Amino acid sequence: MLSGAGGANCQMCTATFQQIHDISIVQNGFPINRTIRDARDVFDEVDEEVFLSLPTNQRFNLTHKPISEKDIISASPLHAYLRTFSWFLLLICHLQYGAIQQWSPTSPIILGARKFITSLIEEKLSISIDTPSVQGGTTTTGNVVRRCFTRSDDTVEDFLYWVLTVVPQETHQVATTIFNNLSAILRLYNSNRKVDTEGLDNVCRETYESILINFSWAHVTPTLHKLLAHAPQIIADHNDGFGLEDLSEEGLESCNKLVWQYRERLSRKFSFEDNVKDVFVRLISQSDPILASFRNITKNDSEPDLSELKSCQDILVKSLIMNTL
Ligand SMILES: [Zn+2]
Known part of the structure; x- marks a missing residue:
């Protein structure tokens, strides 16, 4: 509604579905080129009815005049985590099924594979994925996804180790590289560190290409495209070269659960x-500094802990952080 690009694959660029799966275009990169001002100009200059009757790709997938007058860089670092994890799980489901002809995330076979894999993870790691949560939403929260993306020294504690047990051996190496790269990219994207954006751009591009080359049937979802095609430019041009920890929607999202709980029960x-008054009073109490001082809070440090380089994922993250001292 804000951008007017209701039919767009990407809110950052005008690439079509075909273009975001075209390796030659991926190699050249996708500069951020979708602006609200351009979209508004189009609607001001041409006849709206004629314009909207054009094929979608000829009108940059615009569906109406943007409501907003300001450009919006919707970074969504938390949702990048959640949706990229979901995409990787879908990739594994397709690999587990074996005879893949096309990307079909909602087919009964793939949904069955997803249930099988999430049950395996619950049994082996006691991590609940995709289950509706009593607090609203599902149990696939930011913390769960970060835990899954972090490699463990102990293989039986490692999420990737278990999901790879259900897919063909020949896909292990490439799936591992893609998983480690996605995880490193997400850690940097969600960090507060100065990032080597050129290095990050190379890793993003390699990962994007590897997905298209090795899994040509896989769809690159809009969120995955946004991460791999635009994360380096978002960090470099729109956040002074720093990871987007401060722009995370995690705090807002976690308040939703409190609001639901308070409205229903308290x-x-x-x-x-x-x-509404009671909900506000409860929310204000939540952030009251005196009350908060009684709470036993352990700091959840989202900054990558690189004091000990445990995995090749840690080494990749470290190599892409710039020393700002
Ligand atoms: Zn794009």
Whole structure:
């Protein structure tokens, strides 16, 4: 609604579905070229009815005049984590099924494979994925995804080790490289460190190409495309070269759960006003510094811990961090 690009594959660039799967275009990169000002100019200059009757790719997938007048770089670092994890899980489901002809995330066979794999992870690692949560949403939270993406020294504790047990041996090496690269890219994207954006761009491009070459049937979803095609430029041009930890939507998202809980269980239901008032009071109490001082909080440091380089993923992350001292 804000951008007017209701039919677009990507809110950052005007690439079509075919173009985001074309390796020669991937090699040249996808500069951020979709701007609200351009979109608004188009609607101001041409007849809207004629314009909207054009094929979608000739009108840059615009579906209406943008509501916003300002360009929006929707970075969404948390959702990059969640959706990239979901995409990788889907890739594994397709590999587990074996006779793959096309990307079919909602087919009963792939949904069955997903259930089988998530049950295996629950059994081996006690990590619950895809299950509806009592707090709202599903159990696939940022913490769960970060835990899965972090390689463990102990193979039986390692998410990747277990998911690879269900896919053909010949895919192990390439799936491992893609997994490690995605994880390193996401760690940098969600960090507060100064990033070597050129180096990151190379890793993103290699990973993007590897997906298209090795799994030509796989779809690069809009979020995965945004991460691999645009993350380096978002960091370099729009955040002074630093990872996007400060722009994470994680705090906002975690408040949703509190709001649902308070509205349902810890507020008056006599009227909408009383209900909202109680929810606000509860939310304000949550962030009260005196009350907070009584809480036993362990700091969840999202900055990559690189004091000990445990895996090749850590080495890759370290090599892409610039020393700002
Ligand atoms: Zn794009």
